[in-house]
Amino acid sequence: MATCLCDAFYDDVAAATLQVLEFVGLDVEFPEGQTCCGQPAFNGGDWSASRRVVRHTLRTFAGDLPVIVPSGSCTAMLAHGAPLEFEKERDLSAVQELGQRTWELADFLVHGRGITKWPGRYDATIAFHRSCHSRGSRSAEAATTLLASIPGVTVKEFGEGEQCCGFGGTFSVTFPHISTAMGDLKLEHIRAVQPDVLVSADMSCLMHLGGRATKEGKPIKTQHFAQILRDAMLANGGTA
Amino acid sequence: MNGRKSVDQAAAELSAETQASVYHSTKVTHEKRTKLLFDQYKNPDQLRQWAGEVKQHVIDNLDSYLPAVEARMQQNGIKVHWAATASAACHTVLDILVARRAYRVVKTKTMVSEEIRLGRFLQHHGIESVETDLGEFIVQIDKDHPSHIVRPIIHKNRREIAQSFEREGLGAYNDDPKTITMRAREHLRHKYMEADVAITGANFVSAESGRIVLVTNEGNSRFCLAATRCHIALIGIEKIVPRDQDLPLFLNLLGRSATAQELTVYTEFIKGPRHEDQLDGSDEVHVIFVDNGRTDVLESDCTEILRCIRCGACLNVCPVYRQASGHAYRSVYPGPLGAVLSPLMMGKRLFFEKADLPKASSLCGACHEVCPVNIPIPDLLLRLRNRAHVRGVAMEGSPPMGAWSVLASQPLAWRTALSASRVLNRLPTDLLPIPALQAWEQSRALPEWRGGAFRKWLAERRRPS
Amino acid sequence: MSLWSELLEFGEPPRPDYTISDRDQILTRVSKALEKLPNRALMPLYDSKVVIQHSVLAGRDPVEVLGERMQRVNTKLFPNPAAIVTYLESQGWLRGYCAPALWRTFKAHFGPNFKVELHFESRRLDDYQFSITLAGGAIAETGTIILTDEISSSRLSSLAPWAHFAVILREDILLDVPAGIRALGLDRSTIWVTGPSKTADVEGILIEGVHGPGVQGAVVIEQRVK
Numbered sequence: 009m010a011t012c013l014c015d016a017f018y019d020d021v022a023a024a025t026l027q028v029l030e031f032v033g034l035d036v037e038f039p040e041g042q043t044c045c046g047q048p049a050f051n052g053g054d055w056s057a058s059r060r061v062v063r064h065t066l067r068t069f070a071g072d073l074p075v076i077v078p079s080g081s082c083t084a085m086l087a088h089g090a091p092l093e094f095e096k097e098r099d100l101s102a103v104q105e106l107g108q109r110t111w112e113l114a115d116f117l118v119h120g121r122g123i124t125k126w127p128g129r130y131d132a133t134i135a136f137h138r139s140c141h142s143r144g145s146r147s148a149e150a151a152t153t154l155l156a157s158i159p160g161v162t163v164k165e166f167g168e169g170e171q172c173c174g175f176g177g178t179f180s181v182t183f184p185h186i187s188t189a190m191g192d193l194k195l196e197h198i199r200a201v202q203p204d205v206l207v208s209a210d211m212s213c214l215m216h217l218g219g220r221a222t223k224e225g226k227p228i229k230t231q232h233f234a235q236i237l238r239d240a241m242l243a244n245g246g247t248a
Numbered sequence: 249m250n251g252r253k254s255v256d257q258a259a260a261e262l263s264a265e266t267q268a269s270v271y272h273s274t275k276v277t278h279e280k281r282t283k284l285l286f287d288q289y290k291n292p293d294q295l296r297q298w299a300g301e302v303k304q305h306v307i308d309n310l311d312s313y314l315p316a317v318e319a320r321m322q323q324n325g326i327k328v329h330w331a332a333t334a335s336a337a338c339h340t341v342l343d344i345l346v347a348r349r350a351y352r353v354v355k356t357k358t359m360v361s362e363e364i365r366l367g368r369f370l371q372h373h374g375i376e377s378v379e380t381d382l383g384e385f386i387v388q389i390d391k392d393h394p395s396h397i398v399r400p401i402i403h404k405n406r407r408e409i410a411q412s413f414e415r416e417g418l419g420a421y422n423d424d425p426k427t428i429t430m431r432a433r434e435h436l437r438h439k440y441m442e443a444d445v446a447i448t449g450a451n452f453v454s455a456e457s458g459r460i461v462l463v464t465n466e467g468n469s470r471f472c473l474a475a476t477r478c479h480i481a482l483i484g485i486e487k488i489v490p491r492d493q494d495l496p497l498f499l500n501l502l503g504r505s506a507t508a509q510e511l512t513v514y515t516e517f518i519k520g521p522r523h524e525d526q527l528d529g530s531d532e533v534h535v536i537f538v539d540n541g542r543t544d545v546l547e548s549d550c551t552e553i554l555r556c557i558r559c560g561a562c563l564n565v566c567p568v569y570r571q572a573s574g575h576a577y578r579s580v581y582p583g584p585l586g587a588v589l590s591p592l593m594m595g596k597r598l599f600f601e602k603a604d605l606p607k608a609s610s611l612c613g614a615c616h617e618v619c620p621v622n623i624p625i626p627d628l629l630l631r632l633r634n635r636a637h638v639r640g641v642a643m644e645g646s647p648p649m650g651a652w653s654v655l656a657s658q659p660l661a662w663r664t665a666l667s668a669s670r671v672l673n674r675l676p677t678d679l680l681p682i683p684a685l686q687a688w689e690q691s692r693a694l695p696e697w698r699g700g701a702f703r704k705w706l707a708e709r710r711r712p713s
Numbered sequence: 714m715s716l717w718s719e720l721l722e723f724g725e726p727p728r729p730d731y732t733i734s735d736r737d738q739i740l741t742r743v744s745k746a747l748e749k750l751p752n753r754a755l756m757p758l759y760d761s762k763v764v765i766q767h768s769v770l771a772g773r774d775p776v777e778v779l780g781e782r783m784q785r786v787n788t789k790l791f792p793n794p795a796a797i798v799t800y801l802e803s804q805g806w807l808r809g810y811c812a813p814a815l816w817r818t819f820k821a822h823f824g825p826n827f828k829v830e831l832h833f834e835s836r837r838l839d840d841y842q843f844s845i846t847l848a849g850g851a852i853a854e855t856g857t858i859i860l861t862d863e864i865s866s867s868r869l870s871s872l873a874p875w876a877h878f879a880v881i882l883r884e885d886i887l888l889d890v891p892a893g894i895r896a897l898g899l900d901r902s903t904i905w906v907t908g909p910s911k912t913a914d915v916e917g918i919l920i921e922g923v924h925g926p927g928v929q930g931a932v933v934i935e936q937r938v939k
């Protein structure tokens with residue numbers, strides 16, 4: 009699943025995800041009918057609208073293949089959010105089933121495929137932002153493990169790493185003051201460790217943080233986790 | 249917003265100084281708590297889960313626990329009363345006072361008394377009721393409201409406090425915290441000795457023994473209960489734990505979660521009126537079990553929030569609370585706890601008054617992670633957002649999603665919209681009122697629109713060459 | 714603050730007049746709400762000993778653990794009764810109260826400059842700079858003093874003076890918090906004291922001695938002098 013955010017803005021992240029998966033020897037299908045995981049309406053409280061979108065996703069991803077998503081947030085939506093809004097629905101079990109075979113990319117590589125080292129080279133100091141949707145999951149640990157294993161990469165921890173960046177979907181526009189203040193705090197902690205690039209497994213956080221940094225006139229380079237893996241691999245002479 | 253201030257507006261209007269001190273002290277408490285828990289236990293999460301299960305078990309079986317605890321307390325010589333509403337609770341207190349001709353009351357910090365606005369009620373009836381917790385005392389003399397459930401005056405600085413003390417005739421201006429505290433000590437110890445009745449809350453009640461457990465760091469509750477002859481405890485109906493042997497788990501988690509202490513300094517276990525050999529303390533103990541909206545919560549699909557032991561950890565960790573402070577929530581209970589509990593306690597009819605609170609969250613989940621009774625707060629916030637939607641409560645923060653969902657369930661229309669650059673993921677721009685996009689762009693740049701680019705790339709790549 | 718104060722604008726609330734009692738009303742609503750539950754949460758099977766910090770206690774002398782844990786919470790543990798009296802003298806605290814049961818234990822140590830009373834008069838609670846009372850026990854794991862109504866006949870005596878010293882019999886030291894709970898027994902009012910009275914209400918700054926003692930002390934003895 010490419011996610012609607014990549015569909016609209018971050019095509020290279022979707023491409024990188026695909027390349028990474030192919031690199032580890034998988035055949036990747038991209039169901040053309042996919043749209044969005046349904047999270048915007050779910051978070052907004054309009055669960056009937058959200059269920060409509062989830063049902064569409066159910067149809068699009070019918071079958072038993074694992075569904076890999078380059079986003080902790082969309083993964084959490086399918087694994088946790090959708091079952092919550094389907095609690096009293098008759099197709100709950102189908103929703104749960106989809107949730108169980110949905111993986112966040114880093115989690116899939118490390119825990120699904122047992123990959124703990126990534127080849128190639130990427131010369132950079134990386135600040136890794138743990139998105140909130142990886143709370144209680146193994147995704148953030150998986151991503152930092154893989155990143156740190158790439159020759160040339162230094163992963164730097166920064167202050168209050170467990171705090172939210174302030175995006176939160178519609179929260180970012182309906183609570184602009186708080187959202188921005190949270191973003192500023194996060195950026196302050198990130199800048200303190202002077203990374204070359206800010207990496208996350210969620211483009212939504214990066215859109216918020218990167219957008220804020222640009223607006224402030226102090227732009228910061230942001231990359232998705234998949235892009236780093238892909239670029240490292242390419243540097244090693246891998247083919248895309 | 250019905251003309252009332254949103255949490256975001258309130259945060260924007262908060263002084264930078266107040267915000268900084270709220271941020272700083274919540275952060276420090278949170279970090280100490282984490283260190284204490286994780287240094288001492290291999291798996292603190294397991295403790296939180298058990299505690300959550302114990303409380304959920306009690307809540308799911310309140311119909312048997314409540315009569316059981318009542319019977320036990322009566323055996324212990326405690327007089328048990330029931331109050332369905334705030335006003336019933338206030339009047340029950342007043343009746344007890346009047347029957348004793350008791351006109352001077354000392355109080356410890358109890359959230360229930362805040363809920364039922366007991367202080368103002370008693371004042372209205374000519375009864376002197378003195379708050380003895382230092383923070384609550386300052387709230388009282390300032391006619392202010394607590395902004396945190398454990399640290400009532402987290403929003404005040406020492407200069408403001410010193411001015412209040414001067415105004416109240418508690419000595420010339422002096423903003424040294426030690427001096428402030430010693431002046432309060434002097435002033436309040438005479439209040440205890442003059443008082444007829446002590447009013448407290450309860451942190452836990454054991455169904456097995458009927459014991460009331462009260463914790464304070466200052467020792468004010470002990471002073472209240474040593475110096476007066478009548479004790480009235482206001483207790484929410486959800487405060488029960490099954491057995492005495494469940495108390496270690498809860499005391500352990502409460503001290504650590506609230507103030508990063510292994511145990512709160514003073515932990516009192518009250519079983520009944522004093523023995524005749526004891527010189528100090530209550531001859532009469534009254535317990536008032538208060539509903540005041542709790543059965544509304546019990547009827548909802550958010551009963552988990554009744555597990556809450558009022559530790560404040562979710563407030564301390566919450567990035568929104570840290571920016572907005574407590575008053576922004578317009579409720580006795582602020583923060584993530586309050587965003588769930590406050591609208592529910594309004595009851596079905598008045599739910600809409602606070603239906604905006606569950607929106608005041610980025611759903612980051614930090615509150616769930618720290619909650620000592622493992623309340624899935626983000627799930628409850630989401631359920632309440634859905635409830636608001638279903639009830640048709642119109643408010644900012646819920647853009648219409650109907651048209652968007654049609655689009656997102658029709659692949660063809662979706663793809664067309666993408667390449668025609670009309671759809672924007674989390675911000676369905678064409679479907680949102682324009683100010684939303686402006687709000688984004690006011691503080692953040694938007695990335696370049698690349699709608700459909702990935703699909704094009706993929707198609708080209710897959711074209712057999 | 715606008716709505717907040719609006720909501721709180723206090724009119725005389727109507728005296729509730731229910732034909733059914735509040736008790737029945739609450740219990741009926743509770744039962745109704747719970748009836749709808751498909752299933753009710755079971756009590757988890759857990760052992761209350763899970764909260765014990767075994768690493769703190771493991772194989773050590775309880776008095777040693779107690780001392781170490783008391784230090785963490787700023788309770789001063791004295792080696793013997795004489796040391797308490799020496800400390801009092803060094804602070805210039807000469808007026809105080811000693812529980813009658815402990816008088817023989819302490820009497821010999823007080824010099825003539827001390828004015829020690831054996832009856833605590835609450836009317837004059839500011840007259841006592843210190844008090845010495847007998848504890849019901851202690852909890853080693855947390856450095857906690859246990860005060861019971863059974864053992865001490867005046868709650869105020871251990872609370873009101875600036876400095877309080879609890880005398881703990883070695884045999885009354887319990888190891889951990891669950892043991893402390895088991896020991897509650899039939900006592901009408903027990904209080905656990907883990908450090909001096911304190912607050913951090915003013916700007917988060919820790920101040921000791923808000924309502925209760927600013928100095929909390931303790932001593933472990935083998936037995937009282939009878």
Ligand code: SF4
Pocket residue numbers: 505555556557558559560561562563585615618619620621622623
């Ligand atoms: S909801 Fe949980 S974390 Fe928040 S105050 Fe209640 S018990 Fe503490």
